[in-house]
Amino acid sequence: xxxxxxxxxxxxxxxxxxxxxxxxxxxxxxxxxxxxxxxxxxxxxxxxxxxxxxxxxxxxxxxxxxxxxxxxxxxxxxxxxxxxxxxxxxxxxxxxxxxxxxxxxxxxxxxxxxxxxxxxxxxxxxxxxxxxxxxxxxxxxxxxxxxxxxxxxxxxxxxxxxxxxxxxxxxxxxxxxxxxxxxxxxxxxxxxxxxxxxxxxxxxxxxxxxxxxxxxxxxxxxxxxxxxxxxxxxxxxxxxxxxxxxxxxxxxxxxxxxxxxxxxxxxxxxxxxxxxxxxxxxxxxxxxxxxxxxxxxxxxxxxxxxxxxxxxxxxxxxxxxxxxxxxxxxxxxxxxxxxxxxxxxxxxxxxxxxxxxxxxxxxxxxxxxxxxxxxxxxxxxxxxxxxxxxxxxxxxxxxxxxxxxx
Amino acid sequence: xxxxxxxxxxxxxxxxxxxxxxxxxxxxxxxxxxxxxxxxxxxxxxxxxxxxxxxxxxxxxxxxxxxxxxxxxxxxxxxxxxxxxxxxxxxxxxxxxxxxxxxxxxxxxxxxxxxxxxxxxxxxxxxxxxxxxxxxxxxxxxxxxxxxxxxxxxxxxxxxxxxxxxxxxxxxxxxxxxxxxxxxxxxxxxxxxxxxxxxxxxxxxxxxxxxxxxxxxxxxxxxxxxxxxxxxxxxxxxxxxxxxxxxxxxxxxxxxxxxxxxxxxxxxxxxxxxx
Numbered sequence: 058x059x060x061x062x063x064x065x066x067x068x069x070x071x072x073x074x075x076x077x078x079x080x081x082x083x084x085x086x087x088x089x090x091x092x093x094x095x096x097x098x099x100x101x102x103x104x105x106x107x108x109x110x111x112x113x114x115x116x117x118x119x120x121x122x123x124x125x126x127x128x129x130x131x132x133x134x135x136x137x138x139x140x141x142x143x144x145x146x147x148x149x150x151x152x153x154x155x156x157x158x159x160x161x162x163x164x165x166x167x168x169x170x171x172x173x174x175x176x177x178x179x180x181x182x183x184x185x186x187x188x189x190x191x192x193x194x195x196x197x198x199x200x201x202x203x204x205x206x207x208x209x210x211x212x213x214x215x216x217x218x219x220x221x222x223x224x225x226x227x228x229x230x231x232x233x234x235x236x237x238x239x240x241x242x243x244x245x246x247x248x249x250x251x252x253x254x255x256x257x258x259x260x261x262x263x264x265x266x267x268x269x270x271x272x273x274x275x276x277x278x279x280x281x282x283x284x285x286x287x288x289x290x291x292x293x294x295x296x297x298x299x300x301x302x303x304x305x306x307x308x309x310x311x312x313x314x315x316x317x318x319x320x321x322x323x324x325x326x327x328x329x330x331x332x333x334x335x336x337x338x339x340x341x342x343x344x345x346x347x348x349x350x351x352x353x354x355x356x357x358x359x360x361x362x363x364x365x366x367x368x369x370x371x372x373x374x375x376x377x378x379x380x381x382x383x384x385x386x387x388x389x390x391x392x393x394x395x396x397x398x399x400x401x402x403x404x405x406x407x408x409x410x411x412x413x414x415x416x417x418x419x420x421x422x423x424x425x426x427x428x429x430x431x432x433x434x435x436x437x438x439x440x441x442x443x444x445x446x447x448x449x450x451x452x453x454x455x456x457x458x459x460x461x462x463x
Numbered sequence: 464x465x466x467x468x469x470x471x472x473x474x475x476x477x478x479x480x481x482x483x484x485x486x487x488x489x490x491x492x493x494x495x496x497x498x499x500x501x502x503x504x505x506x507x508x509x510x511x512x513x514x515x516x517x518x519x520x521x522x523x524x525x526x527x528x529x530x531x532x533x534x535x536x537x538x539x540x541x542x543x544x545x546x547x548x549x550x551x552x553x554x555x556x557x558x559x560x561x562x563x564x565x566x567x568x569x570x571x572x573x574x575x576x577x578x579x580x581x582x583x584x585x586x587x588x589x590x591x592x593x594x595x596x597x598x599x600x601x602x603x604x605x606x607x608x609x610x611x612x613x614x615x616x617x618x619x620x621x622x623x624x625x626x627x628x629x630x631x632x633x634x635x636x637x638x639x640x641x642x643x644x645x646x647x648x649x650x651x652x653x654x655x656x657x658x659x660x661x662x663x664x665x666x667x668x669x670x671x672x673x674x675x676x677x678x679x680x681x682x683x684x685x686x687x688x689x690x691x692x693x694x695x696x697x698x699x700x701x702x703x704x705x706x707x708x709x710x711x712x713x714x715x716x717x718x719x720x721x722x723x724x725x726x727x728x729x730x731x732x733x734x735x736x737x738x
Contacts, residue, residue: 323593325585328578335573342533342569344553344583404573 128398129410131450136417138449139442143424150427157303161372163419164306165365169390170397170411171310171317172361175354177394178321179334180403181236183355185225186362187387188247189218191380193363194262194370195251201263207295210263215363221247222359226352236355244387248380255378264295265371300368309368310412313361318408330354334403365390389418396446417446477504478705483545484509484676485530485644490539491700492525499525500536501700507644510673512666514691514708515680518720521697523680524566527646530678531563532556543644554583562642566649566680568633572622576614577603579621580636606639607631611661626653634662638669645669647679651686663690684713698723 127133143150169186176183193214200210221243228239268291276283292301300306321327329350332340341347365386370376395401396417397410421442425435477488485507492500499522507513517523528534530541532550541548543559550556553563570579577596578585580603586595603617612631614624621629630653637645647666651659663686669675670692681687687694688708696704696719704711704719 319593325587325592325594328574328582328585328594331573332571332582335571336569339565339567339569339571340582342553342563342565342567343571344557346552346554 128405128407129413132397132410132413132417132446135446135449136413136420139417139420139424139446143420143427147424147427150424155423155427159419159423160304160307161369162422163393163415164310165369165386166389166393166415166418167310167412168306168313168361168365168368169386170393170415171314171408172358173391173394174397174399174406174408174411175317175321175330176236176358177391177399177401178330178403178406179351179354180337180401181229181351181355182391182401183225183236183240183358183362184387184391185221185240185243185247186358186365186390187380187383188244188251189221189359189362190366190369190386191251191378191383192221192247193218193366194376195255195260195378197367197370198260198263198376199254207264211299211367214367215360218359218363219356221363222356223352225359226348226355229355230348230351244384248383251378252380255376257378259378260376262370262374262376264293264299265301265374266296267292267374296371300371301374306368306372309364310415314408314412317357321406321408326350326353331404334405336404362387362390389415392443393418396443396450398450418443477506479506480508482509483507484543485548485678486542487526487530488540488542490526490529490536490541492522492529492534492536498700500529500697503539503697503700503702505695505702505705507676507678509676510670511693512670512677512679512691514687514694515678515697516682516684516687516694516704516716517697518723522700523697524648526697527563527565527648527678527680530556531561531646533563557583557640557642560641560643561646562637562640562644563646564630564633564637564648564650566652568629570621570629570633573620575619576607576617576621576624576632579632580606580617580639582636584640602639603635606635610635610638610665612658627655627658630654631658631662634665638665643675645675645677647677649680649682651681651683659686666690684716687716688713696720 140150149155169190172186173183196217197210197214200213201207205213225236225240225243228234229236270289270291271286272289273284274287276285296302298305300309321330329340329345332343332345333347333350337347340350369386393415394406394411395414397407397412397414399406399410418439421439422435425438430438477486479486483506486504487506488504490500490503492498503522503526505513505515515523515526525534529536530550532553532555543561548559550559550561556563571582574582577599578594581599586598586602587593588595600617607614607617610631612628612635614628614631621632624632630650634647634650637647650662654662666677666679667690669677679691681690688711691708693707694704694711694716695702696716698719703723704716
C-alpha cells in the first residue's frame with residue numbers, strides 16, 4: 058500500500074469543455090469516473106433510485122394536480138417525461154456514474170439561470186454574463202499568478218464582475234439604454250478584453266493542478282497475491298470547493314438557487330424586483346427605488362456569470378479564451394431561465410424553475426449522447442427539443458390556469 | 464368680443480389660514496414644451512377636505528405628484544406645518560406624513576392584495592429580513608374591513624380583481640398608514656355607485672375624526688359639494704377659484720369651466736390664421 062506523489066501535471070489541452078466525449082477535465086479523486094459508455098464498475102454499482110428525487114408523474118393524481126399548480130409545475134412534468142424517455146431507451150441513464158456525468162451539464166446553467174431570473178423578472182435581459190463568464194477566470198488567473206492567494210483572487214475577480222454589473226445597471230437604469238443593447242455591447246467588450254489580456258492563449262487554472270499518486274494495490278487472482286500499481290489523481294482543497302470536486306458545482310448551484318429563491322419570494326428585495334418588472338411607474342410612485350433595484354439585480358447577475366466562469370475553469374483545469382463557447386453557455390443560461398417559466402416580459406419568474414430548466418437541458422444533452430446521437434446532430438435536436446418542451450409548457454400552463462380558476 | 468378674448472381669467476394668489484398644514488406657493492412645472500403648472504398656490508387646513516378641480520390636462524395630477532415627492536417643481540415653494548417642505552422622494556414625503564392614491568393606482572398586478580397594501584411599508588421579521596406575511600395579511604384584512612370593501616381573498620394577485628376593488632385597495636393603502644395628509648387623485652374613477660359611496664363615507668368618517676387633512680381630485684361636482692369643505696379649481700396651470708363649498712354650486716363650477724372653454728375658443732379664432 059505504499060504510495061507517493063510521482064508527478065504533478067496539468068490536464069492536457071484536449072480537455073476543453075463542451076466536448077462530446079464527456080471527459081472531465083479534472084478526474085474526480087478516487088478513480089477515472091465519468092467515462093462515457095463504460096459500464097459502471099461493481100463498487101460504483103447501479104442505483105435504481107438515483108434521479109428519482111421527484112416521483113414520476115401519474116403515480117398519484119393528487120400529487121400531479123398539486124405539482125401542476127406550481128409555477129414550475131409544467132417544466133417539472135416535461136423534465137420528468139424526458140428523463141423517463143431516456144431511462145426507458147438507454148440502459149445506463151439511471152446510474153450513479155451517469156448522474157456524475159450529468160452534473161456539469163446542468164449545474165453551471167442553473168447558476169447562470171438563477172442570476173438571469175433576477176434580471177428577467179425586471180423585464181430586462183443580461184447578455185453580458187457570457188463576458189463575465191469569460192473574463193472572471195482570466196482575472197483570477199492574472200491575480201493568482203501575480204501572487205494573490207487563491208480565494209482572494211476569486212473574490213477580486215467576482216468584485217470586478219459586480220463592477221461590470223454596476224456599469225450595466227448604470228447605462229440601463231440611469232442613462233436609459235435598453236438592457237439588450239447595453240449588455241450585448243458589454244458582452245463583446247468583455248470578450249474582446251479577455252482576448253486582449255490573454256493574447257488568445259489558454260492557461261492552466263491556478264489551484265486546479267492535478268497531483269497523481271501511485272498506490273500499490275494487492276489483488277488476489279486464483280489464490281495468488283499480485284501487487285499492481287494504480288495511479289490516483291488528487292486535486293487540492295481549493296479546487297475541490299471551487300468546481301473541481303464531483304459535487305462542487307452541484308452544491309454551489311443548489312445553495313445559490315435556494316438562497317436566491319428565498320430572496321425572491323420572502324424578502325423586500327424580491328418583492329421590489331417583481332414590482333419593478335410588473336409596473337415600473339407604479340412601483341416608483343409607491344416609493345420603490347426602481348433604479349437601485351435594477352442596478353442591484355444586474356450586479357447579482359454579472360456576479361453569477363463570473364462565478365460560473367471560475368468554477369468551470371477550475372473544473373476543466375484550463376482558462377480558455379473561447380468566445381464561441383461563452384456565447385453558447387450564455388444562451389443556455391438564459392434558456393434555462395426561460396424554460397423554467399420566467400417570462401421575458403418580466404413580472405414573474407422562479408429561480409427553482411431555472412434550476413429545473415437547466416436540469417432539462419442537461420438531461421437532454423446527456424440522454425442524447427447516451428443514445429449515441431451523432432455529435433453533429435446534438436445542437437439540432439436540442440433546439441427542436443427546447444421548442445417542443447416550451448410548447449408542452451404552454452399547454453400544461455393552460456391546464457394549470459384552468460385548474461386554478463375552476 | 465375682443466375684450467372677452469383678451470381678458471385673463473381671475474387668478475387667485477396665495478391664500479392662507481392660521482391652521483394650515485400644507486401651503487403651496489407659486490408652483491410652476493414644465494415638461495419640455497408643455498406647461499403643466501404656471502403659477503399655482505393653495506393651502507390645506509387641518510382636518511379639511513379640499514376638492515381639487517379642473518379639466519383634463521389642467522395640471523391637477525402634476526400638482527399632486529409634486530406634493531407627494533414624485534416630481535420636482537421648476538419653481539415655487541411648499542410649506543408643511545409652517546416649515547419649508549421640499550421632498551426628496553416619495554419615501555421622504557411619506558416619512559413626513561403624506562400618502563397618495565395615484566390616478567393610475569400604482570398597484571403591482573403580480574403581487575397579492577396584502578403585499579400591495581404594504582408596499583414600501585412591509586413588515587419583516589428580525590434578524591433575517593423575511594417578510595412577515597401572516598402579520599401583513601391580518602393587517603390588510605383589518606384595513607379592508609374598516610373601509611368596508613368586500614375583497615374575499617387577500618392572497619390573490621390584484622390583477623384578478625375588478626377596477627373598483629383595485630381602487631379600494633389603493634385607497635386602503637393610503638388610509639392604513641400614519642399619514643396626516645392624504646392626496647387622493649380621482650379615488651372614485653373606476654368605482655360603481657355603491658363602492659364610490661363607501662369611499663365617500665370613508666372620507667366623511669376621516670373628516671369627522673379630524674386627524675387627517677385630505678386633498679381630493681374629483682370630477683363629479685355633486686361628489687365635490689357632498690364630500691369637500693372647500694374647492695380649488697385649476698385652469699390652464701393656475702388657480703381660478705378657491706371657495707368654501709357652501710358658497711358655491713354645481714352651476715357656478717360648471718360655468719367656470721365652460722367659460723374657460725369659450726374664452727379659449729374665441730382666443731383661437733381671434734388669432735390671425737387661427738391655430
